[in-house]
Structures are given as structure tokens and as C-alpha cells.
Amino acid sequence: MDEKGALKVLMTSMIGLGHLHACIGIGALLRKRGHEIYFAHYDANKETIEKHGFHYLSLCEYNDKNYPIMNALPNLGEVFKKRFELSMKHSSLDILKESINSGANAEDGLVYVVEFAKGENCAMLNLIEKIKPDVCLVDHIWCMPWTVKASCPVIPVWSASPVDLYNGPPMGSGYSVHDPPQLWSEYRKLKEECEKYIIEKAKELYKLFDVEFKPQLYAKQLGIYIYPGPLDYHELGPPKENWVRLESSIRSPETASFEIPEKLKDKAGKLIYVSMGTLASSVVELITMILTPLANSPHRFIVSTGVNGDSIKLHDNMWGDKYINQVALLPKVDLFITHGGSNSLIEGLVECKPLIVIPQFGDQLDNAQRIVDLGLGVRIDLHEFSGEKLLKAIEEVLNNKEILSNVARVSEELKQSDSRDKVVSLIEQLARNKSL
Secondary structure (H helix, E strand, O other): OOOOOOOEEEEEEOOOHHHHHHHHHHHHHHHHOOOEEEEEEOHHHHHHHHHOOOEEEEHHHHOEOOEOOOOOOOOOHHHHHHHHHHHOOOOHHHHHHHHHHHOHHHHHHHHHHHHHHHHHHHHHHHHHHHHOOOEEEEEOOOOOHHHHHOOOOEEEEEOOOOHHHOOOOOOOOOOOOOOOHHHHHHHHHHHHHHHHHHHHHHHHHHHHOOOOOOOOOOOOOOEEEEOOHHHOOHHHOOOOOOEEEEOOOOOOOOOOOOOOOHHHHOOOOOEEEEEOOOOHHHOHHHHHHHHHHHOOOOOEEEEEOOOOHHHOOOOOOEEEEOOOOHHHHHHHOOEEEEOOOHHHHHHHHHOOOOEEEOOOOOHHHHHHHHHHHOOOEEEOOHHHOOHHHHHHHHHHHHHOHHHHHHHHHHHHHHHHOOHHHHHHHHHHHHHHHOOO
């Protein structure tokens, strides 16, 4: 194709909104360069995708009759409720031990890896055959078989913590780079044992598509991980081969601004945003546990109540909705109480917001510890949670000059980054030349 001609780019992501939004951000960068963006996803996110000027493609319309997929996001509420209950009792290490003893982790993962993923892989291969993209980008927590079988270059996007790209603490442990390596090894060994059964089933899925199994962070020619340079694990050396960093890929807000609700406009106190992410916010008990002590705070709270928001009690100093336009809201708040998903973390830091992180699972624990290690906020684990601790953390973060100074520095560095042009140029080069 013409060296400067428009490319046809196909994008997709796994179900979490953070993964979706990370891809939307990259898609927006490519669209500004004149490229045609196709986005394959579930119909629940059709409107969000089309608002950004992309061609929406329904995965379900490209079903294989032998392996149909649902025209809706799977209901993971019960899965995350169980995880919440475990996290209230145990550390990340003890949860691994509990999962191995009970076999629960293998069973939870098996449903998605073997059944749900069959249809999604078929749909993506059908889509590629139909629209013939020059390149595909996919944000997924593991390497899907279609990405190996595809007839065009496929670039994995990693919007979770990049800690597993380095020889350091294992992802999901929540350990610090300053912790003893022996502690890392203990967790990593248990994690490998816990995931053994799921990997065996994943290999069966690869056989179904007649491709060789690839590990989680496989990047044949180019992989893009999204993480702020000031937060990256530079002290651990370079990342895995073929991976390049994109400082951030903040999507544009769905609306130009966020109007503070009348209920909170005339009240005293700082304005604080509370969001536990798409998946964990489905657990009513979690949101209720966090909001109950905040009723006694002198500050005001805007709350992302999640899919079960009708069951959430909001107190006099609170306003909430099931979906909050986070990018538009963040510039107006003084503090962000977050689950610690990488996308939310980056969006908060770009807008110069100090953080209180209440991690639930996965890379959220690693992000939370990184925030603590770099003096950008406070971490509160669920098994150590108390209302008193949360209220104390709010005052500490709002009034800690060192934290506020560190956040301001990181925000400025992010805004000045030029990694976006570099990464987009690499995508273009791979799409046009099929190699780097």
C-alpha cells in the first residue's frame, strides 16, 4: 500500500471497561493520523465505540454456528462477590493457597477460557477474513489463539500493570520491588500451581484452532504496554523483548464537561470521586462497605455505583450514578478513591489527582503498591479495611504536601511525553511492511 495511505485497523479488547477505554485511546491516536478504525466488541458497548468515530462490529454477528457467543457481557457478579469475600479475610498469598486447596480458581477460569473464548476466537477470525485489516490490536489478559492464526500482524496491548514484563514481583502479588526476592518466588511458585489446570485447558483451545500455544505476554514483533514512565519499573532493567511503552492513551470524554450535581454544589468540603471499576463495583457489599463511613466525612463524594447501583444507599454528602463520565469528572475533583485498575490510575494521574487505592484483585494490588512506593497516595487492602482507616487516609492524602508535589510532577511528565508519536509510528511501520 502507499507509504502514506490510510490503514485499515481492527481493534478489540476483553470485557472490562478499562481495557476497552485503553484501546479506544490508541484508536483515537490512529484515527487522528487518518487511519480507518474498526472496533469489534459486544453490543453493550456499541454506543461508546461509535461516539469516538469508529466503525463498530458486533462480535455476535460473526458467530460460528458451532461455537456461538453471547450478545451480551457475561454476568461475573457472583465470581467477584466470592473474590470480595476472600479478600476480606486473606492476603493475596493466602488467597492463592485457598484457591489451590479448593480448586475454585480453576473452575472459575475454565468457564471463560474453554467455552466463552471458543466463540470469540471464531468471530475474530471471521472478521479478519471479511474486512482484511492491515493490522489488529487487542487488549486481553492472555494471548488468544486467533492472534496467532491471524493472516495479518497482531499487536497485543497490555493495559494492566507491566510488572510481569520484568524480573520482579509477580503480577497479582501486590509486593513491592523492595520486598525480598524470596517472597516473590514463594508467590510465583503458588501462582504457577494455581494456574496449571487453566493453562492445560487453554492449550486444548489452541489445538482446536490448530496453532501452537503461546504464553500470556507473547508478542511476535511488537507489543504495547500502557503505563506512565514515572511509574514504570526502571529499577528492574528493560522489559521483555518486543514490548514498548505508551505513557498513556486517555480517551476523549463522551461529553465536553461534567456538571457538579445540585445536591453537592453548595456543600462544604473537598470533592472526592469514588469508583471501584466495572467488575468489582457489581458487588453491592463492597460499595456499601466503603460508602458507610464516608457518611461521617466533612467532604462531598461522587460515586460510580456500578451495574447494581439501584441497591446502593447514597448518603446526604453523596451523589452517584451507575456510569460516571470519569474523564470529564476527574479535572473537577480533589481526590480519587479507586480500585487501582491501570486505566483509572493513569487517568487520575494525568489530571493531577492524589490517590487512595483499595485494590480488589489482579494487577490492582501491584498498582496500589507502586503508588505507595512512589509516594503518590495510600493503599488500603480489603483484609485490613476499616471505616476509621479510610477516613484517616482521606485527610492524610489531602494534606500531605509531599504526595501532592509528587503527583504534580508525575502529571506534568505525562503531559510532556512524546511516546505516543513513537508508538503510532511503529504500528504504522508494522502494518505497512509486515515487519519492524
